[in-house]
Structure formats: C-alpha cells, structure tokens
Amino acid sequence: MTAQLMKGNVAIAEAAVRAGLQAYFGYPITPQTELLEHLAMRMVELDRVFVQAESEVAAINMVYGAACAGVRTMTSSSSPGVSLMQEGFSYIAASEIPCVIVDMMRGGPGLGNIQPSQGDYFQVTRSAGHGDYRPIVLGPASVQEAIDLTILAFDLADKYRHLVFVVGDGLIGQMMEPAVMPEMRPIRPHPDWAVDGAVGRPKRIITSLNLTTEGCEQANKRIQARLQIIRENEQRSAEYDTEDARILIIGYGTAGRVAQSSVKMARQMGLPVGLLRPITLWPFPEDRLRSLVDNGVEAILVVEMNAGQMIEDVRLVVGRDVPVELHGRMGGAVPLPDDIVEQVQEIAAQIGLTRASVV
Amino acid sequence: MEEAVIFAGFGGQGVLFSGQLLAHAAMAEGKYVTWIPSYGPEMRGGTANCTVVVSDEPIGSPLVSRYSVAVVFNNPSMLKYRSLVKPGGLLVVNTSIVEAVAERDDITVLSIPATSSASDLGEVKLANMIMCGAMLAARPVVSVDTLRSTLTAKLPGGKRHLLEVNLRAVEEGIALARGQFMPA
Structure with a gap:
C-alpha cells in the first residue's frame, strides 16, 4: 500500500x-x-x-x-x-x-x-x-x-x-x-x-x-x-533516546512530538535526555515510567499544552523520587523545541549535569 | 538534512497550494514531510500561511521558531518573517507587492516581481508558481523535475487546462532567480 x-x-x-x-x-x-x-x-x-x-x-x-x-x-x-x-x-x-x-x-x-x-x-x-x-x-x-x-x-x-x-x-x-x-x-x-x-x-x-x-x-x-x-x-507509550537518559521529557500528542525535536537538539549538546510519549493517556503508562525512574532518570520535565494536568499522573507514579517540572503553554499556544531545550538546560544545571560530566 | 519552509501571503494568492505542492513533491521523493496551515478566524483577503518541513529523517516538531526558507507574498508577511530566516537561509520576496526590504546580509534574498510577471503570463494567480520556481532554483528542497511531475499529477481537475501555463510560470520563476543568483 x-x-x-x-x-x-x-x-x-x-x-x-x-x-x-x-x-x-x-x-x-x-x-x-x-x-x-x-x-x-x-x-x-x-x-x-x-x-x-x-x-x-x-x-x-x-x-x-x-x-x-x-x-x-x-x-x-x-x-x-x-x-x-x-x-x-x-x-x-x-x-x-x-x-x-x-x-x-x-x-x-x-x-x-x-x-x-x-x-x-x-x-x-x-x-x-x-x-x-x-x-x-x-x-x-x-x-x-x-x-x-x-x-x-x-x-x-x-x-x-x-x-x-x-x-x-x-x-x-x-x-x-x-x-x-x-x-x-x-x-x-x-x-x-x-x-x-x-x-x-x-x-x-x-x-x-x-x-x-x-x-x-x-x-x-x-x-x-x-x-x-x-x-x-493496555498501557502504551513510545520512547526516544531513553536508554541512558538522566533527564526524561514526558509529553503526549503534539507536545510529545515537539519534544522529540528538543531531545534531538539536547543530545547534540551532549545532554543525556530522552522522551517518554504516552500513547494511552488512560491507562497512563505508569509501569514504563516507574522502570525508567528506577533505571537512572534523575529529573523529569513534563511538556503539556495546559497549566499542568498530566503532570499529576506523573507525580502519582514517581512521588518525590525525582524532581518533576512543567513546561506548559496555554490558550492555544504550542511549545517550541528551543524553549523546551532551554528549560532542559536549566534542569541539567540544577542536577549537576554539565556537558563535560556526560561526554 | 531538514528544511523548514514557510509560505506566507494573502488568502487567495495560492500560498497554501504552494505548500501542498512542495509537500507532495517531497513525498514523491521519498522524504518525510509535514504541512501545516495557519488556521484561524480568517476571512477572504486575510493572511494565510503554511509551514512545510522536509527531512531525510522522521520529523519531530512540525512547527519551528526559525525557517531555512521563507517565501513571502505580501508586505505583512515580509515584516513578520524576514527576521525569522536562519542565517544562510533563503528569503524569496514578491517585490510586485512587498515594499519593505529584507535588512539582512546573512541570507540569500531573491527579489521576484511575481505578481506582475504572472500578469504578463496572462493570469495573476500564477504568482505562486513563479515563487516556487524561484525558490527551487536557489534552494533545491526538492528537484524542479519532481515539482513539474507533481504539478502535472496534482493540479485540480477543473484547472487541468492551466497546466501548461503553470509549468511556464515555474520556468519563469527559475529564470528570474537565475538572473540574481547562481547556485554554488
């Protein structure tokens, strides 16, 4: 076909x-x-x-x-x-x-x-x-x-x-x-x-x-x-560059797709960033998220086109194990890859990741 | 290699069709492509634009902050997008209508009198094909041959009799561009 x-x-x-x-x-x-x-x-x-x-x-x-x-x-x-x-x-x-x-x-x-x-x-x-x-x-x-x-x-x-x-x-x-x-x-x-x-x-x-x-x-x-x-x-999700990810971006649909570009850009900067893109929003892919957090993710950035809704499901899974931040746009605004990368860089600095330490 | 192209102008200038044509051509070349129109509470004569991303790899964001190519059909589009072309990128300007100048020395600027050249060809609506030809002459996001075959395949049924003049308009755009720019 x-x-x-x-x-x-x-x-x-x-x-x-x-x-x-x-x-x-x-x-x-x-x-x-x-x-x-x-x-x-x-x-x-x-x-x-x-x-x-x-x-x-x-x-x-x-x-x-x-x-x-x-x-x-x-x-x-x-x-x-x-x-x-x-x-x-x-x-x-x-x-x-x-x-x-x-x-x-x-x-x-x-x-x-x-x-x-x-x-x-x-x-x-x-x-x-x-x-x-x-x-x-x-x-x-x-x-x-x-x-x-x-x-x-x-x-x-x-x-x-x-x-x-x-x-x-x-x-x-x-x-x-x-x-x-x-x-x-x-x-x-x-x-x-x-x-x-x-x-x-x-x-x-x-x-x-x-x-x-x-x-x-x-x-x-x-x-x-x-x-x-x-x-x-029935939990389903897609992933990009998560194998060695220490910062995990989570976003679904449009936001997830935009974030995929951010992952690529961040990787080019030498930052160990990956993306988890939920495909089922309910049931939320909690099992996969749990295993990623258990395997080296140190911080999470949730990208959503709202004031932070899915982030609550993320927090239910990870609790206080790792810091969870939001990149949210509202009112019909779509996040752009560069803006997400900027926030990823800030998170990297906060958790002590520098380009030198990961290359 | 990823190219992000924006076509922008008034509704009715064939801006959306230009983008679709490029998207179809990119698909015909086996590339990944996304086409997104501006959609909003616009009316006839309002602004219209579409973004086409063409890539050898799967495309993440179909929206970008900066474009490798901007094809601007009217003055408001020129004012909005001239600063959003990446350094080394291409700005194709319909100088029949656009009054503003690019104010950039780090990009290639093609000044194409598309609307008046289209009138000379007998149909003002051909301006979009002139702009497409000019763009591809300076930056082969897809090959001109693919554009020609795609146009032949995709021109809506009711406009089939205009195929030949559309193809002529593409050639006119290429000629106008070559007069100003020699591909490396």
Whole structure:
C-alpha cells in the first residue's frame, strides 16, 4: 500500500470507515469539522448512517442508542462540544457499551479559541462525566498514528464494552503528512448483548438506571474490575533516546512530538535526555515510567499544552523520587523545541549535569 | 538534512497550494514531510500561511521558531518573517507587492516581481508558481523535475487546462532567480 498525503481529521474519518463504522452522529466545530465533512460524503456513499445532529447533546445520545443496538458508532467534537456530551458519556459507561469519541481539543476554558490545546486531559482521563469510571484515552502524535489508534479505539471499545477517546488538537487535525490507510474491514456482526429485536430469543435490557444500592454497587464493582484489567494490559507509550537518559521529557500528542525535536537538539549538546510519549493517556503508562525512574532518570520535565494536568499522573507514579517540572503553554499556544531545550538546560544545571560530566 | 519552509501571503494568492505542492513533491521523493496551515478566524483577503518541513529523517516538531526558507507574498508577511530566516537561509520576496526590504546580509534574498510577471503570463494567480520556481532554483528542497511531475499529477481537475501555463510560470520563476543568483 502506498502512502498518501492526508490531513489528520480526514485520516481519522477514513480510518473509522475502514474500521467498520456503521453510524456517525456529530455536530460541526472547529478544528475537527473536516472529519464530519469527510464522513458526510463517505458514509452516504457506502449506504451507512451519517447524522448531523441538532446539538452535541443530541449527537452523544444518538451514539448511545446506536451502540445499544449493536453497531459500531462514534462521534467527534472539540473541547466545548465534548463538555456538552458529558451526561451521555456517563450513561454509556454505566450501560457498558462500546463507542468511540474523537476530541480535537482547542484553547479554553470556555469558548476559548480554535488553536491547539491539551486542556481536556482532566476532562477525558478522569470520568468524562459523573460517576466512577475512566474512559480509555488514546493520544496520537502523527497522522499515521491517528489512523492506527482510531482502528485500535474501535477494537478496544468492543473488547471492553467501554468508551474510548481519541484525543488530538488542531495541529494533528489540520496537519498533512504521508500516511498509509489500512484495507476496508467487513462490518462486524451485532454483539450478543445488543438490543436489536427480540423475536425468537429472550429479551435483553440495557440501562444505566440501577435503583438498588446492592445492584448499583455490584455494577460499579464490575466496571472497576474491568478497568483494572485495562490498566494492567493496555498501557502504551513510545520512547526516544531513553536508554541512558538522566533527564526524561514526558509529553503526549503534539507536545510529545515537539519534544522529540528538543531531545534531538539536547543530545547534540551532549545532554543525556530522552522522551517518554504516552500513547494511552488512560491507562497512563505508569509501569514504563516507574522502570525508567528506577533505571537512572534523575529529573523529569513534563511538556503539556495546559497549566499542568498530566503532570499529576506523573507525580502519582514517581512521588518525590525525582524532581518533576512543567513546561506548559496555554490558550492555544504550542511549545517550541528551543524553549523546551532551554528549560532542559536549566534542569541539567540544577542536577549537576554539565556537558563535560556526560561526554 | 531538514528544511523548514514557510509560505506566507494573502488568502487567495495560492500560498497554501504552494505548500501542498512542495509537500507532495517531497513525498514523491521519498522524504518525510509535514504541512501545516495557519488556521484561524480568517476571512477572504486575510493572511494565510503554511509551514512545510522536509527531512531525510522522521520529523519531530512540525512547527519551528526559525525557517531555512521563507517565501513571502505580501508586505505583512515580509515584516513578520524576514527576521525569522536562519542565517544562510533563503528569503524569496514578491517585490510586485512587498515594499519593505529584507535588512539582512546573512541570507540569500531573491527579489521576484511575481505578481506582475504572472500578469504578463496572462493570469495573476500564477504568482505562486513563479515563487516556487524561484525558490527551487536557489534552494533545491526538492528537484524542479519532481515539482513539474507533481504539478502535472496534482493540479485540480477543473484547472487541468492551466497546466501548461503553470509549468511556464515555474520556468519563469527559475529564470528570474537565475538572473540574481547562481547556485554554488
């Protein structure tokens, strides 16, 4: 298969189609509208379902309904639109059904702006709605990874009957890069829990309502047990130059990708710097981070496009074992490689690393 | 080898298409490439730019603080990007519209009357292809041959009849650049 030059938003949309997406519901919002636009064309062309809903609230509830009926379904939006969907996320989580949500984050809080941001980390990695659960969250850093993780998102959603987010930002969504699209997959059959007509079989009920304390606690325990399995089995991350790294940069998506350039620059200066780029934001790649810290990392710089959100997960893993600093940009600003390197140099000086001592 | 090229001008000058053409050409040469447009609450006649990074290795940051090449189509872009070209880099200026001067002696500056030359070719919208030709004559981020074949393959369907004049515009840009600059 040959590579094509593709925009991130279009690549995600087409990857969803190839993964067997049967029903899409969404509402336009920059910077993810090309995703909706591509599906408006493709889904109709393939005789599948595309609905531009009247609002984000309607869209997520349509996703809820379609997922209950047993079809592969998704929605996409950007930060303020994702906030509007929170009630629906919680109902979907409680109902233990699969769906995929794409969030192309933008500068906030509030209506904010349309520039790249990672301000939704808390919103998507905690519960993304009321109650006790965490969605699976995937953070691509390139157009190819956006394609691959979109496919993975549908598979993980089915495997765990759970919500899976793919989160990016305007930079991932608007950027064109060469990427290879996988072959079209067949539409998967309805799962054996779907409410798709009970003729000739016992009825099935899917609900998020659980009025008895015992029943509701049991449901919670079941969900928590499943989340624990996800936590143990689905942590994913990418690494660059970590073998001998004494300063570790941690960043995901756009920030992680930018930081990769910083690692290269710092290495040229003779500084032992590496990058850990979480691919699953939840489950956070805590096992890998722990082992890097146990194997010589002396300081950590977390690069985020927010005021410091993922840094809390980093601190939960490393505690006070090593100093953890933030390089955060907000309001749609993207960190630049040189600025990150500057902070790396300061950290190197603080922990007594000089060029002479490491060369 | 990594080149970071910014194309900047007014919306409608073909700035984004120029960048896409370079990105397609780089991909055709088997290079790594990223293309990022400015996107914002812009309207027709507002500013537009795109950054193209071309590299022999996987690309980390698709955004850079300093560019190896800036191709500026209008005066605001000149004012913004002339100081952001790396020493030893290239600044291609559409002197039909840009009034400001480069104020740099550590970079190569090409003064290309792209808009008026395009009018002479019969279509003012060809200015972007003249600028692309000039850029590649001075700095072969991709080969001119690849640009020609990419243009032939990628010119949108409705504009196929303009292929020949687009190719002529590329040659015009090369000729204008060669008049000022001899590649080492």
